[in-house]
Amino acid sequence: MKTPSSYHQVLITEYGDVDVLRWTESSPLPTPGPGEVRVRVTSASASFTDIMVRKGLYSGVDAELPYPPGYDMVGVVDALGDGVSGLEIGQRVADLTVWGAYTEYMLRPAEGLVPVPSGLASEDAVVLVLSYMTAYQMLFRSADVKPEQEVLIHGASGAVGTALAQLGRVAGLKMYGTASTAKQDYVRQLGVIPIDYKTEDFTARIMAETDGAGVDVVFDAVGVDNFRRSYRVLAPGGVLVTYGLYKASLTEESRWGVIWPFMKMLWQMKLWDWFPEDDKRVTFYSIQSQRKAEPGWFREDLAALFELAQEGNLDPQIWKRLPLREAAEAHRLIEAGEVRGKIVLEVSPDPASP
Numbered sequence: 001m002k003t004p005s006s007y008h009q010v011l012i013t014e015y016g017d018v019d020v021l022r023w024t025e026s027s028p029l030p031t032p033g034p035g036e037v038r039v040r041v042t043s044a045s046a047s048f049t050d051i052m053v054r055k056g057l058y059s060g061v062d063a064e065l066p067y068p069p070g071y072d073m074v075g076v077v078d079a080l081g082d083g084v085s086g087l088e089i090g091q092r093v094a095d096l097t098v099w100g101a102y103t104e105y106m107l108r109p110a111e112g113l114v115p116v117p118s119g120l121a122s123e124d125a126v127v128l129v130l131s132y133m134t135a136y137q138m139l140f141r142s143a144d145v146k147p148e149q150e151v152l153i154h155g156a157s158g159a160v161g162t163a164l165a166q167l168g169r170v171a172g173l174k175m176y177g178t179a180s181t182a183k184q185d186y187v188r189q190l191g192v193i194p195i196d197y198k199t200e201d202f203t204a205r206i207m208a209e210t211d212g213a214g215v216d217v218v219f220d221a222v223g224v225d226n227f228r229r230s231y232r233v234l235a236p237g238g239v240l241v242t243y244g245l246y247k248a249s250l251t252e253e254s255r256w257g258v259i260w261p262f263m264k265m266l267w268q269m270k271l272w273d274w275f276p277e278d279d280k281r282v283t284f285y286s287i288q289s290q291r292k293a294e295p296g297w298f299r300e301d302l303a304a305l306f307e308l309a310q311e312g313n314l315d316p317q318i319w320k321r322l323p324l325r326e327a328a329e330a331h332r333l334i335e336a337g338e339v340r341g342k343i344v345l346e347v348s349p350d351p352a353s354p
């Protein structure tokens, strides 16, 4: 594909509602500095976290407005900066960008890029970067699950929830999952026993289903009240993996920037043993903190996910594909809680697609 003289981006012009997102054209293309690569983005994903970023409620962004949101991307290496080795022009790569992926071209440090195997479509690969990586590391790094264990997945229809369900099936787990009424059948199709959190008390249902024993692991990003209830349904020796505060994430409280720095501090200081009276464990997972702490795990785990998908063991749940230009519509749908799985933004042609 011929390199153009200008490129498009969707920029956050100021923090706020969807109408702050602007489709813009910029030129010239950015030039990679030493150790950098210019990537022509083929797919980006739209995620709940992008909405926090757009509203200025996410503390993990180090950019000044205006800038594009976009937590992850897959693309093609388009130009190499000085000193870059081990990557070739035309090679497909993936990265967790945190912000910046709603763009046709971007610069990335070469050292963070993970090669995408041929045969795996960009749109499938990009779903694996944020949502499946979060699920994979929580299952296998935080909780260290074993076959036949019983787990509870909150928000089982969401991007991370569906990833937990698919990976949980591969791991041989028995899974329960909370979802709203309209999504019960969808969650059942994923191999999860659905619990309608709108009409039933999940704690009573889990204790009834497990004959009072409780589950081995709960994955919970709903909020602090939910964490306490989740803790109660853990079997002795069980683990509660918390990874977000969905219900509070878009509220005034989080606007003060209180929640995420607090969670980060707890994570960094490993102060998660809130309930010392028994042998249950509570932990907090953050994909950014985990990647900083163990960059090797990130590469290793993403390569493992690519392999699982290539072998047909995963079916990345893409609910909708939208052109990059319609990123605002993707945000509207995610904020309205309509999505099952993930929305992928189509940015430019994928050489791996027919």
Ligand SMILES: NC(=O)c1ccc[n+]([C@@H]2O[C@H](COP(=O)([O-])OP(=O)(O)OC[C@H]3O[C@@H](n4cnc5c(N)ncnc54)[C@H](OP(=O)(O)O)[C@@H]3O)[C@@H](O)[C@H]2O)c1
Pocket: 047, 048, 049, 130, 131, 134, 154, 155, 156, 157, 158, 159, 160, 161, 178, 179, 180, 183, 197, 221, 222, 243, 244, 245, 246, 247, 249, 285, 286, 287, 288, 334, 337, 338, 339, 341
């Ligand atoms: N720590 C990390 O590294 C990390 C990484 C990725 C995401 N996250 C966080 O994880 C959370 C989920 O992200 P996501 O991308 O999966 O979002 P998502 O795709 O929007 O899915 C979340 C789903 O949760 C469900 N839900 C809402 N209230 C619920 C409740 N009270 N009980 C059970 N389910 C409920 C909603 O579906 P229904 O209500 O219709 O069932 C919603 O679709 C967010 O807070 C995000 O910031 C954290």
